[in-house]
Amino acid sequence: MGQGLQNRIVILLPYLWLLILFLAPFGIVLKISFSDTAIAIPPYTPLWDWSDIRGFFAELDFENYTWLLEDDLYWKSYLSSLRIAAISTLITLLIGYPMAYAMAKAPKNIRPTLLMLIILPFWTSFLIRVYAWIGILKNEGYINIALEWLGIIDEPIMMLNTDFAVFVGIVYSYLPFMILPLYATLEKMDGSLIEAAKDLGCTEVSAFWKVTLPLSMPGIIAGCFLVFIPAIGEFVIPDLLGGSDTIMIGKVLWSEFFRNRDWPVASAVAVLLLLILIVPIVLFQHFQQRAEQN
Amino acid sequence: MSHNVFAPWDDPNAVPLVEIRGLLKRFGDFVALDHIDLNVYPREFFALLGPSGCGKTTIMRMLAGFETPTAGTVKLEGQDLAEIPPYSRNVNMMFQSYALFPHISVADNIAFGLKQDKRPKDEIAARVEEMLSLVQLGKFAHRKPHQLSGGQRQRVALARALAKKPPLLLLDEPLGALDKKLRQETQFELMDIQEKLGLTFMIVTHDQEEAMTVASRIAVMNEGKIVQVATPNTIYEHPNSVYVAGFLGEVNLIAGKAHRLDDHHTELHWAEGEPPLRIDHPLEGTDGVDATLALRPEKVSISHEEPQAGLCRVQGTINDIAYTGNLSIYFVKLSNGVIIKAQEANSRRLEHRNYTWEDTVWLSWRPTAGSLLLQ
Ligand SMILES: Nc1ncnc2c1ncn2[C@@H]1O[C@H](COP(=O)(O)OP(=O)(O)OP(=O)(O)O)[C@@H](O)[C@H]1O
Ligand SMILES: [Mg+2]
Numbered sequence: 001m002g003q004g005l006q007n008r009i010v011i012l013l014p015y016l017w018l019l020i021l022f023l024a025p026f027g028i029v030l031k032i033s034f035s036d037t038a039i040a041i042p043p044y045t046p047l048w049d050w051s052d053i054r055g056f057f058a059e060l061d062f063e064n065y066t067w068l069l070e071d072d073l074y075w076k077s078y079l080s081s082l083r084i085a086a087i088s089t090l091i092t093l094l095i096g097y098p099m100a101y102a103m104a105k106a107p108k109n110i111r112p113t114l115l116m117l118i119i120l121p122f123w124t125s126f127l128i129r130v131y132a133w134i135g136i137l138k139n140e141g142y143i144n145i146a147l148e149w150l151g152i153i154d155e156p157i158m159m160l161n162t163d164f165a166v167f168v169g170i171v172y173s174y175l176p177f178m179i180l181p182l183y184a185t186l187e188k189m190d191g192s193l194i195e196a197a198k199d200l201g202c203t204e205v206s207a208f209w210k211v212t213l214p215l216s217m218p219g220i221i222a223g224c225f226l227v228f229i230p231a232i233g234e235f236v237i238p239d240l241l242g243g244s245d246t247i248m249i250g251k252v253l254w255s256e257f258f259r260n261r262d263w264p265v266a267s268a269v270a271v272l273l274l275l276i277l278i279v280p281i282v283l284f285q286h287f288q289q290r291a292e293q294n
Numbered sequence: 295m296s297h298n299v300f301a302p303w304d305d306p307n308a309v310p311l312v313e314i315r316g317l318l319k320r321f322g323d324f325v326a327l328d329h330i331d332l333n334v335y336p337r338e339f340f341a342l343l344g345p346s347g348c349g350k351t352t353i354m355r356m357l358a359g360f361e362t363p364t365a366g367t368v369k370l371e372g373q374d375l376a377e378i379p380p381y382s383r384n385v386n387m388m389f390q391s392y393a394l395f396p397h398i399s400v401a402d403n404i405a406f407g408l409k410q411d412k413r414p415k416d417e418i419a420a421r422v423e424e425m426l427s428l429v430q431l432g433k434f435a436h437r438k439p440h441q442l443s444g445g446q447r448q449r450v451a452l453a454r455a456l457a458k459k460p461p462l463l464l465l466d467e468p469l470g471a472l473d474k475k476l477r478q479e480t481q482f483e484l485m486d487i488q489e490k491l492g493l494t495f496m497i498v499t500h501d502q503e504e505a506m507t508v509a510s511r512i513a514v515m516n517e518g519k520i521v522q523v524a525t526p527n528t529i530y531e532h533p534n535s536v537y538v539a540g541f542l543g544e545v546n547l548i549a550g551k552a553h554r555l556d557d558h559h560t561e562l563h564w565a566e567g568e569p570p571l572r573i574d575h576p577l578e579g580t581d582g583v584d585a586t587l588a589l590r591p592e593k594v595s596i597s598h599e600e601p602q603a604g605l606c607r608v609q610g611t612i613n614d615i616a617y618t619g620n621l622s623i624y625f626v627k628l629s630n631g632v633i634i635k636a637q638e639a640n641s642r643r644l645e646h647r648n649y650t651w652e653d654t655v656w657l658s659w660r661p662t663a664g665s666l667l668l669q
Contacts, residue, residue, distance in 0.1 A: 190391075190393065192389055192391055192393040193393050193395060193396075195358075195360050195380070195389070195393065196387075196389060196393035196394075196395070196454075197395075197406070198359075198360075198379070198380040198381045199358055199359075199380055199381075199385075199386055199387050199407075200381075200386065200406050200407030200410055200454070200458070201381050201407050201410035201411055201458075202381055202410055203379075203381055206410070210406075211395060211397075214397045215396070215397055217397075
């Protein structure tokens with residue numbers, strides 16, 4: 001009896017956590033997205049009025065969402081965010097995979113050190129690391145100085161305040177999130193599978209394509225999600241490194257909240273972003289499970 | 295020597311398929327293979343036998359190309375393998391850990407090597423079908439390896455290694471996870487395939503009975519060395535050392551000093567006050583050397599009456615009796631405390647057995663029955 005209760009509490013804990021730290025705030029954001037702006041503190045019509053439940057539902061309106069559909073700024077920034085996040089994820093994968101592979105193939109005794117090196121950047125503030133890239137990428141930055149000194153260029157190359165800088169920033173910042181799950185899958189892979197492939201006539205390269213790569217798929221998927229999802233909503237990197245024509249949904253969100261003080265529209269932007277992300281992920285997992293069962 | 299006996303190892307003109315010379319393998323300080331010399335001839339079914347960790351898998355991995363020799367050479371079909379990568383060797387290996395590809399089906403696992411060779415589609419399909427029915431897994435063709443039992447997985451691994459019908463097939467404990475009946479069936483299937491296709495098989499097994507059944511020759515290994523290479527019959531009847539005698543089957547060991555009787559006969563003085571045992575075998579060492587008589591239990595007869603003249607004999611008391619259904623094994627204690635096992639077929643029912651505990655009995659055997667071992 002007591003055992004059963006204990007078990008139930010243990011199971012309940014993560015749900016409670018999710019409820020308090022995710023669902024409740026999300027409910028609040030959702031509610032705000034259905035209200036109107038008002039000159040007040042906070043700047044929107046009250047969250048609930050307990051005396052009048054019927055009035056509460058009557059008050060809900062989709063005005064903010066229709067607004068998002070009408071103004072093409074929002075659509076464009078969603079699309080642009082998806083594009084930037086997708087390209088950055090791909091680049092991160094292309095850089096991260098060989099690194100993770102090399103780490104997994106390294107002698108056992110130096111692997112912990114390599115892992116440390118991957119995690120090391122986290123010891124410095126994210127913001128400072130992004131600022132540091134300004135110093136590297138700007139017109140008088142280290143890259144341009146080096147290229148000019150080598151005589152490769154006469155004029156500095158404009159890198160800061162472009163999409164390129166945003167890609168650099170995202171790839172740099174999120175690389176560890178790609179490498180860690182990839183490393184985890186590659187490291188626990190059974191080396192005798194590669195030997196078996198070679199035994200059956202595969203060269204090193206074809207053994208990689210036919211065995212290593214398909215078997216590291218879970219790591220690839222996990223890594224891509226870990227990079228793609230936060231990259232879509234990224235605000236700091238496009239704000240500091242991007243130009244005025246780099247539009248990303250994180251920036252739009254920020255200016256709705258703080259510049260326009262339009263919390264309801266900002267909330268609607270956030271809710272829509274969540275939907276855009278969650279729906280494909282849920283569908284993907286659904287198909288993944290189905291494929292595994294067959 | 296007659297022509298229909300398959301014994302290329304006795305033919306000085308026979309060309310070996312595998313030639314291993316002075317093969318040494320070290321892992322750090324540890325010597326895994328210690329100067330191995332070995333010839334394996336085409337169409338042989340060659341068994342490696344030895345305790346765990348003696349280097350059997352290492353020899354196979356050397357032939358497949360996953361280990362490089364520290365010293366010595368390995369030749370296949372006369373060609374030095376040193377520079378040849380695993381994928382261009384005419385060798386397939388069945389891994390001790392199976393190493394099945396978890397992401398593809400049983401049929402695709404079996405077809406893997408054939409597809410790699412770009413064989414025509416219908417040929418691949420036919421071969422996969424053939425292999426599946428051989429290992430009796432037709433129903434499981436579309437399952438993934440993790441949906442199979444241990445024994446089924448082992449059979450997939452076997453089918454995958456066989457699919458390419460390589461001139462040399464290395465089988466690392468191919469049948470260990472199968473039940474006795476399926477194992478025996480598969481043993482005979484393997485012998486059949488090997489014979490029909492004219493392939494050469496090298497098998498590692500822990501099961502001596504299996505080695506005796508399938509092998510044309512057996513190599514008994516110990517601590518990285520090959521102790522004896524011979525036909526199953528020779529290994530069993532004429533082991534070259536106490537180690538080999540003890541490794542295959544049950545054996546009685548009687549230690550003593552060997553004295554030369556004449557060119558063909560030897561005497562073993564095994565205990566004070568007991569008559570020496572005669573052995574119809576020349577003494578290879580010096581007179582009076584320490585030697586051990588190895589005697590299989592089934593060659594020892596037990597009786598209440600004194601055995602007829604001409605047989606070797608000892609007297610003792612029955613210490614214990616083991617009943618295994620078809621056989622009874624009597625543990626007879628001799629005057630010097632040594633226990634000798636005598637094995638009798640249970641041609642009568644248990645109630646009618648003649649011997650019981652503490653009986654004083656005679657044990658006897660022919661002077662040709664044992665082997666005299668000097669090491
Ligand atoms: N890569 C390696 N590094 C260090 N030692 C190794 C390595 N591979 C094998 N060994 C050692 O070499 C010896 C022989 O190993 P091997 O795998 O050939 O044994 P085996 O005869 O196949 O044993 P089993 O019957 O248990 O399979 C063992 O003592 C093992 O510990
Ligand atoms: Mg082994």
